[in-house]
Amino acid sequence: xxxxxxxxxxxxxxxxxxxxxxxxxxxxxxxxxxxxxxxxxxxxxxxxxxxxxxxxxxxxxxxxxxxxxxxxxxxxxxxxxxxxxxxxxxxxxxxxxxxxxxxxxxxxxxxxxxxxxxxxxxxxxxxxxxxxxxxxxxxxxxxxxxxxxxxxxxxxxxxxxxxxxxxxxxxxxxxxxxxxxxxxxxxxxxxxxxxxxxxxxxxxxxxxxxxxxxxxxxxxxxxxxxxxxxxxxxxxxxxxxxxxxxxxxxxxxxxxxxxxxxxxxxxxxxxxxxxxxxxxxxxxxxxxxxxxxxxxxxxxxxxxxxxxxxxxxxxxxxxxxxxxxxxxxxxxxxxxxxxxxxxxxxxxxxxxxxxxxxxxxxxxxxxxxxxxxxxxxxxxxxxxxxxxxxxxxxxxxxxxxxxxxxxxxxxxxxxxxxxxxxxxxxxxxxxxxxxxxxxxxxxxxxxxxxxxxxxxxxxxxxxxxxxxxxxxxxxxxxxxxxxxxxxxxxxxxxxxxxxxxxxxxxxxxxxxxxxxxxxxxxxxxxxxxxxxxxxxxxxxxxxxxxxxxxxxxxxxxxxxxxxxxxxxxxxxxxxxxxxxxxxxxxxxx
Amino acid sequence: xxxxxxxxxxxxxxxxxxxxxxxxxxxxxxxxxxxxxxxxxxxxxxxxxxxxxxxxxxxxxxxxxxxxxxxxxxxxxxxxxxxxxxxxxxxxxxxxxxxxxx
Numbered sequence: 001x002x003x004x005x006x007x008x009x010x011x012x013x014x015x016x017x018x019x020x021x022x023x024x025x026x027x028x029x030x031x032x033x034x035x036x037x038x039x040x041x042x043x044x045x046x047x048x049x050x051x052x053x054x055x056x057x058x059x060x061x062x063x064x065x066x067x068x069x070x071x072x073x074x075x076x077x078x079x080x081x082x083x084x085x086x087x088x089x090x091x092x093x094x095x096x097x098x099x100x101x102x103x104x105x106x107x108x109x110x111x112x113x114x115x116x117x118x119x120x121x122x123x124x125x126x127x128x129x130x131x132x133x134x135x136x137x138x139x140x141x142x143x144x145x146x147x148x149x150x151x152x153x154x155x156x157x158x159x160x161x162x163x164x165x166x167x168x169x170x171x172x173x174x175x176x177x178x179x180x181x182x183x184x185x186x187x188x189x190x191x192x193x194x195x196x197x198x199x200x201x202x203x204x205x206x207x208x209x210x211x212x213x214x215x216x217x218x219x220x221x222x223x224x225x226x227x228x229x230x231x232x233x234x235x236x237x238x239x240x241x242x243x244x245x246x247x248x249x250x251x252x253x254x255x256x257x258x259x260x261x262x263x264x265x266x267x268x269x270x271x272x273x274x275x276x277x278x279x280x281x282x283x284x285x286x287x288x289x290x291x292x293x294x295x296x297x298x299x300x301x302x303x304x305x306x307x308x309x310x311x312x313x314x315x316x317x318x319x320x321x322x323x324x325x326x327x328x329x330x331x332x333x334x335x336x337x338x339x340x341x342x343x344x345x346x347x348x349x350x351x352x353x354x355x356x357x358x359x360x361x362x363x364x365x366x367x368x369x370x371x372x373x374x375x376x377x378x379x380x381x382x383x384x385x386x387x388x389x390x391x392x393x394x395x396x397x398x399x400x401x402x403x404x405x406x407x408x409x410x411x412x413x414x415x416x417x418x419x420x421x422x423x424x425x426x427x428x429x430x431x432x433x434x435x436x437x438x439x440x441x442x443x444x445x446x447x448x449x450x451x452x453x454x455x456x457x458x459x460x461x462x463x464x465x466x467x468x469x470x471x472x473x474x475x476x477x478x479x480x481x482x483x484x485x486x487x488x489x490x491x492x493x494x495x496x497x498x499x500x501x502x503x504x505x506x507x508x509x510x511x512x513x514x515x516x517x518x519x520x521x522x523x524x525x526x527x528x529x530x531x532x533x534x535x536x537x538x539x540x541x542x543x544x545x546x547x548x549x550x551x552x553x554x555x556x557x558x559x560x561x562x563x564x565x566x567x568x569x570x571x572x573x574x575x576x577x578x579x580x581x582x583x584x585x586x587x588x589x
Numbered sequence: 590x591x592x593x594x595x596x597x598x599x600x601x602x603x604x605x606x607x608x609x610x611x612x613x614x615x616x617x618x619x620x621x622x623x624x625x626x627x628x629x630x631x632x633x634x635x636x637x638x639x640x641x642x643x644x645x646x647x648x649x650x651x652x653x654x655x656x657x658x659x660x661x662x663x664x665x666x667x668x669x670x671x672x673x674x675x676x677x678x679x680x681x682x683x684x685x686x687x688x689x690x691x
Contacts (some may be wrong), residue, residue: 141608141609142609142612145609145612145613145616146616146620149664150664151609152607153608170664203664204605204667205604205605205664205665205666205667206664327662328658328661328662329655329658329659329661329662331658332654332655333655333658
């Protein structure tokens with residue numbers, strides 16, 4: 001990777017003699033010092049008029065702050081998300097005012113719904129021009145209120161360091177999320193005395209970590225100890241609180257089966273005997289059907305998203321629900337909990353491990369296995385062993401086997417995402433990076449780039465559809481410039497596959513504007529000096545994947561897959577989880 | 590069939606007095622399509638860094654509780670309390686108006 005380009009020493013040196021008058025530094029340098037104090041070493045950004053003082057100061061900070069020049073601000077924030085999801089640390093973004101800042105909005109919304117810590121710094125016009133419709137002036141604070149956990153506009157240099165300290169604290173604590181600090185140009189230029197940086201560890205009105213209520217744990221444990229068919233739904237909260245070990249211990253002690261939500265994949269090993277599968281609209285057969293068979297449903301760090309519940313009025317009506325979540329607003333939001341545990345997942349699990357009795361639920365787990373065997377026979381075996389054109393499933397299956405389920409796999413949105421979630425055998429935390437709640441096409445390529453820069457020691461593979469790939473394909477330029485050895489697999493069906501699937505199943509096969517004429521993807525990658533290969537034949541597939549994984553450079557692999565293949569199982573929109581289909585519904589003659 | 594009745598609720602929100610706090614509060618109500626009948630907001634006379642908003646809303650009890658929790662998620666919001674009916678709104682708004690006029 002050529003990501004680090006060392007230039008001169010930072011302009012600022014620490015004051016050696018306290019008797020000397022304090023050195024004056026610009027607001028821009030205050031910002032950069034603050035970032036260094038927060039442990040930041042990489043920034044994804046794009047310069048412009050209103051943030052030029054910061055970029056000028058950054059020139060001298062190249063040995064401390066590694067700036068990655070992306071090709072579009074959306075690429076910057078998705079890269080920061082990928083970095084954050086891979087490392088657990090906040091991703092940092094620089095953008096200019098106006099369009100630079102508004103280009104971040106999609107990524108902010110994505111990071112908010114997927115609880116991803118991101119700190120965005122945007123330049124803003126001079127304070128005296130605010131509200132005057134000045135060039136590239138957009139009301140960024142009000143624009144981003146609904147898509148940030150917190151934001152602030154800073155108009156004086158003295159307020160920059162406290163704002164940055166708050167930003168990192170808020171982004172990373174409690175339920176993480178994106179924050180934005182908008183800094184006017186005069187504040188960036190203003191010279192002030194250098195001061196000691198103070199990290200933020202408390203805000204009067206903000207209580208990120210609730211105190212564990214032992215009465216809630218007692219009530220939850222009582223329900224769990226009585227249960228005959230208990231069932232754990234593990235969400236991303238497990239990963240965010242670092243509770244994967246505790247979840248495993250809890251499941252093993254109590255014998256309770258575990259299914260993972262889309263963002264919860266990686267929180268429980270897929271090869272564990274208590275793992276029963278992936279939940280949701282395209283989740284596994286057993287986990288969906290048995291949601292309506294369990295007697296106690298234990299949601300941990302998950303939010304009962306509509307893609308998990310299907311029709312809420314048909315969801316787990318028989319079950320007594322225990323809901324553990326750090327975010328009080330999630331409790332009773334969708335599904336009424338009989339026992340609500342407002343707590344950090346790790347703390348709650350540690351307490352439950354002590355309170356719950358050892359148990360086994362072999363017969364209950366067998367019921368999942370039998371249903372998943374039906375799915376294997378009707379769906380999986382056909383997808384893994386097709387006779388015609390390549391399937392998405394076999395590509396993902398080979399990728400999973402060759403990487404031993406240990407790569408960081410970054411997916412976009414659509415059929416390829418659901419296929420990867422079903423067939424990639426995630427073993428470790430923070431190896432599944434995807435756009436869940438927002439469903440942002442164009443997420444994967446820049447997010448993979450950011451993840452690779454965050455965890456360079458791990459293999460990072462982006463699996464993308466041909467539609468989403470073209471939404472942020474400009475980031476190939478960033479990959480080329482910094483030689484980021486990310487592996488890119490495009491599953492090309494020349495369609496917006498998931499929309500086409502819905503059109504086929506629910507709109508009388510009227511393929512309204514979903515077929516795509518694509519460029520030569522191999523030539524496109526090669527134009528960016530990225531080695532590339534296209535696979536159409538089954539006999540070439542495994543060799544091509546091995547070649548890709550062996551590459552020390554970025555590598556692009558296009559796999560041509562069935563144009564009208566569908567992803568099953570599927571819970572049709574508006575129907576209950578028990579209505580999950582293993583094949584297309586038969587139409588009446 | 591269960592009939593879900595909407596009614597008046599008085600919501601009192603204590604927060605920091607920063608730019609955009611009121612926008613954040615109104616955003617949450619708008620997103621949930623909760624009808625705002627009346628609203629009064631002001632900074633705390635004894636500490637301008639703090640503020641209070643009193644809102645008369647027309648919604649269901651279930652929605653009221655959900656909105657309260659979402660409001661309390663806002664970083665600058667200290668707490669949100671609500672009361673059934675509009676009586677409290679009249680009392681709180683007149684009390685706050687009197688404080689402001691002093």
